[in-house]
Amino acid sequence: MLVVPLQAVPNQTLQVTLGNQPCILNVYQYSTGLFMDVYISATPIITGVICHNICRIVRSLYLGFIGDFVFYDTQGNLDPIYTGLGSRYILVYLTPSDLGGLG
Numbered sequence: 001m002l003v004v005p006l007q008a009v010p011n012q013t014l015q016v017t018l019g020n021q022p023c024i025l026n027v028y029q030y031s032t033g034l035f036m037d038v039y040i041s042a043t044p045i046i047t048g049v050i051c052h053n054i055c056r057i058v059r060s061l062y063l064g065f066i067g068d069f070v071f072y073d074t075q076g077n078l079d080p081i082y083t084g085l086g087s088r089y090i091l092v093y094l095t096p097s098d099l100g101g102l103g
Contacts, residue, residue, distance in 0.1 A: 036049050073088060
């Protein structure tokens with residue numbers, strides 16, 4: 001597991017290499033929740049996924065992404081909102097070994 005550093009801002013884009021993949025992550029807040037897009041280079045893997053506490057973001061092997069992401073609420077069991085990103089709500093990259101064969 002690797003913690004992906006996020007800032008407590010409503011919209012952000014990160015470029016990071018995870019699982020030897022050049023990733024672009026968009027994390028953005030709407031009135032209906034926090035959402036995330038995952039790209040490898042410029043290729044979208046999954047977009048517009050609502051972020052819930054301890055729910056995988058990518059979920060499906062056929063999408064071609066190595067690993068997955070999950071948000072953790074470090075103080076309870078709420079879905080993430082931008083004001084707590086990087087402190088209360090932590091984004092974690094899960095490697096294939098972390099997933100135990102689930103993708």
